[in-house]
Amino acid sequence: MTGIVTTPLRSEWLALRGRMAADVVHTGRSSDGGLERTDERPVLIAGLAGALGNQLLPGDLVVADEIRGDAEPIPSYASPFLFGALQRAGLRVHHGPIVTTPRIVDAPDDRRALAATGALVVDTESALVAATAPSGQAAVIRAVVDTPEHRLLRPGTLIRGPKAMWALHRAAPVIDDWVAATCDREVLLASPRSFCAGVERAVEIVERALAKYGPPVYVRRQIVHNVHVVRDLERRGAIFVAEVSEIPAGSVTVLAAHGVAPQVRTDAAARSLRVIDATCPLVAKVHSEVRRFVARGNTVLLIGHSDHEEVVGTRGEAPGQVVVVSGPDEAGQVSVADPQRVSYVMQTTLAVDEAEQTAAILRERFPALTGPRSDDICYATTNRQLAVRAVARTADLVLVLGSANSSNSHRLVEVAAAEGSRAYLVDDASAVDLRWLRGARRIGVTAGASAPPQLVDDLIRCLSGLGRVAVTETNVVDEDIRFTLPREVT
Secondary structure, X not given: OOOEEEEOOHHHHHHHHOOOOOOEEEOOOOOOOOOOHHHOOOEEEEEEEEEOOOOOOOOOEEEEEEEEOOOOXXXXXXXXXXXXXXXXXXXXXXXXXXXXXXXXXXXXXXXXXXXXOOOOEEEOOHHHHHOOOOOOEEEEEEEEEEOOOOOOOOOOHHHXXXXXXXXXXXXXXXXXXXXXXXXXXXXXXXXXXXXXXXXXXXXXXXXXXXXXXXOXXXXXXXXXXXXXXXXXXXXXXXXXXXXXXXXXXXOEEEEOOOOOOHHHHHHHHHOOOEEEEOOOHHHHHHHHHHHHHHHOOOEEEEEOOOXXXXXXXXXXXXXXXXXXXXOHHHHOOOOOOXXXXXXXXXXXXXXXXXXXXXXXXXXXXOOOOEOOOOOOOOHHHHHHHHHHHHHHOOOOEEEEEOOOOOHHHHHHHHHHHHOOOEEEEEOOHHHOOHHHHOOOOEEEEEEOOOOOHHHHHHXXXXXXXXXXXXXXXXXXXXXXXXXXXXXHHO
């Protein structure tokens, strides 16, 4: 059962009707829009509104994350989907609360009073119609027609009104996509997912450093590859830099989880930086292996992606003796100085199957090849790939939460796609394209090892704004690993 699109005014209905495949219901301005609570369908209300602050301009769109009226506020769980879609469509859009009042609010003082509550716009219908939808399944898109500075009952509305209608008209394809995405569905939750022990340790190191030494605490590069983690730590007082040369002498400095070349430590010492090492112990193990192989006089073939920070740091242990091999094709062509003195190591976040295929080619070409005593690909990478493979086999769509520079998150997308599922990497729910959800009744959800668990909860909540959601968790293994913290923060 698909959602319902409603407009209170006929002019709003006309702005949408010509550009939408879905039906649009012109409700009029009755108290509930003529909709029945027993319908149990998601409802989207589209129309015009008045801005409560002058930072919004006529023609701007507002997507409600909460609809306020006389009763309890009504949440709009799917609003991040709409907000992101309208942004990608090139529209100027805001995301926040709207408020419904019994009558038009035009006086600037009255608008300022409502603005003080945090609401962005005011209308006279949304809360009434939204109350007919199942909990969380109401959505509102309003186009700004007037502001406190440019009031509704003024001649300028003859210009501002068509501008707002045009914005509503341009939003019509996104509203169509919302309709097509509404349905009841099952979420197949992969487990393990999200933070691994190395990421938890790295984030906790920065948090403890801030608590112990006070801000600012400098961090070379992103502590882990996730924009949400970085932004949260920045708000607390962490300062992220590209190189230690940017850090004031003597400052508290954290080295990120991906590891660094020895030269970085030398540069930090030259500036008398108070260094706290957040390198993941499993990455540190690979560095140790490289040093051991190099000490034997071996060429080290490093299976990994040459531009990834972990590989850059590992190669820095011995740039003249470490050769990066990105995959099977390069494995078939790489040459070494002495085929009798050659070893290999791996980036810890690779796709297990492709990494093993690469290693197999190297072993075939170089019979004397030696490798690490235990697997370099970390337990968390392996476990998350097994889990996403399990859910992808029966999913119509797989959504992987993780940032674009997260290697292990990209590998999860590749593993899911190899099972025949459509799979996408998204930073958060606002990055999900509504068009992906059309016809997707079973959606697999996981998160890379550097993605906060809250992002998974937020995504499931957003999906529940499009219809009823049943969550099934597939757990392939329990994880109970925890790494010790460095003495500088204990």
